[in-house]
Amino acid sequence: MTDQADRINTTAEPGDLPATDEEWRARLSPERFAVLRKKGTEPAWSGDLLHVDSAGVFTCGGCGAQLFSTDDKFESGSGWPSFTRAMADGIIEEHDDRSFGMRRTEITCARCGGHLGHVFPDGPRPTGLRYCVNSLSLEFRPSEG
Numbered sequence: 001m002t003d004q005a006d007r008i009n010t011t012a013e014p015g016d017l018p019a020t021d022e023e024w025r026a027r028l029s030p031e032r033f034a035v036l037r038k039k040g041t042e043p044a045w046s047g048d049l050l051h052v053d054s055a056g057v058f059t060c061g062g063c064g065a066q067l068f069s070t071d072d073k074f075e076s077g078s079g080w081p082s083f084t085r086a087m088a089d090g091i092i093e094e095h096d097d098r099s100f101g102m103r104r105t106e107i108t109c110a111r112c113g114g115h116l117g118h119v120f121p122d123g124p125r126p127t128g129l130r131y132c133v134n135s136l137s138l139e140f141r142p143s144e145g
């Protein structure tokens with residue numbers, strides 16, 4: 001996938017990140033902006049990253065932070081990319097989300113605050129968690145070699 005997110009310096013410090021909606025809008029495609037910055041949800045089964053063919057890392061579509069590994073990806077049947085855990089502690093933040101008459105746990109990128117999706121307590125072993133993530137919130141970086 002080649003879009004504006006590819007130009008982002010993945011080593012950027014938080015101070016280098018856009019600060020306003022206007023700045024984010026200039027950096028992201030309209031579809032990514034709607035999900036990452038406005039907490040939108042892509043239609044189920046629509047995402048480019050539902051199935052990937054090689055091993056690699058999923059980075060934040062907003063800032064490039066490394067968030068998930070193909071090692072932890074599983075087929076949930078939900079229509080969105082699903083993972084049993086984040087790549088490291090502290091890179092994903094959780095927030096109580098009571099929108100749409102539901103009580104869910106929203107997940108966001110700890111570096112840029114971008115909306116990723118939700119985490120549910122109905123995942124497989126070893127964590128029992130299901131990180132349900134929009135493809136539009138992610139970029140896939142296949143492993144070298």
Ligand code: FE
Nearest residue numbers: 060063109112
């Ligand atoms: Fe981010």
